[in-house]
Amino acid sequence: MGEFPICVVAYDCGNRPDRMLAEVAARLGRAGVRVGGLLQEEKVDTGSNCATLHLEDIATGRRVQIFENRGAGTRGCKLDPAGLAEAAGWLRAAVDARPDILFVNRFGRQEAEGRGLADEIGAAVASGIPVVIAVGEALLAAWDDFAGDGATVLAVEGAALEAWCLEQARAAVG
Numbered sequence: 095m096g097e098f099p100i101c102v103v104a105y106d107c108g109n110r111p112d113r114m115l116a117e118v119a120a121r122l123g124r125a126g127v128r129v130g131g132l133l134q135e136e137k138v139d140t141g142s143n144c145a146t147l148h149l150e151d152i153a154t155g156r157r158v159q160i161f162e163n164r165g166a167g168t169r170g171c172k173l174d175p176a177g178l179a180e181a182a183g184w185l186r187a188a189v190d191a192r193p194d195i196l197f198v199n200r201f202g203r204q205e206a207e208g209r210g211l212a213d214e215i216g217a218a219v220a221s222g223i224p225v226v227i228a229v230g231e232a233l234l235a236a237w238d239d240f241a242g243d244g245a246t247v248l249a250v251e252g253a254a255l256e257a258w259c260l261e262q263a264r265a266a267v268g
Contacts (some may be wrong), residue, residue: 099224100245101258102201104231111228111250112136112199118226118256119152119197127263129153130193131218132185134200134228149177149199151184153191158184178210185214189221194263198227206236216240224262226255 105111112134119129133150135157147161160177188196196218204210218225219241229237234247248254 099222099262100219100241101224101226101255101262102234102237102245102247103226103228103250103255104234104247105228105250106231109250110136114250114252114255115197115199115226115228118252118259119195121256122195122259122263123152125260127259128194129197130188130191130195131197131226132181132188132199133197149181149184151181151188152197153188153193154184156184173204173210182211182214185211186217189214189218189223192221192223194224194266195259196221196223196225198225201227201229201233201237201240203233206233206240212240224259224266226259 103111103115116133116135119133122129130153131151133152135148135150136146146159148157148159150157158177158180160174160181161172185198198211198215198218200211201215202210205212205215215227218227237245246258248258
């Protein structure tokens with residue numbers, strides 16, 4: 095295990111990681127790895143020009159919408175502070191539960207500016223728990239400013255991520 099048990103899944107708009115992250119988390123769970131944290135699911139809502147974005151707590155299956163439902167014909171999306179606060183509590187609880195692998199849905203623009211889930215992501219990184227986090231390619235420099243540059247960076251590729259996670263889980267027990 096390296097100095098930084100962090101794996102950044104670097105993605106661009108044409109290759110979002112959400113489905114792959116969910117599939118890897120499920121396979122790890124079936125293999126007996128204790129997985130915690132948050133996964134993201136996005137569905138485009140053609141009526142409002144805004145995505146319906148949910149975060150799911152891996153341990154419980156609870157889901158919360160984190161974009162406000164602003165109605166038909168609206169332009170742009172706006173984060174729902176109540177939904178984000180609920181998800182923040184779930185992520186903090188996941189860190190406290192000390193899973194073998196912790197998934198964090200995103201390090202995004204909000205976190206790069208010190209808002210959103212920045213405090214909870216900081217706690218996850220500082221915990222020493224192996225962390226998997228999705229970071230858009232445009233925000234990789236901001237991620238390095240936030241967490242340092244020692245993370246493993248992978249493309250959106252399930253087999254490589256699963257191998258990294260299994261290696262981290264084995265190192266934790268061995």
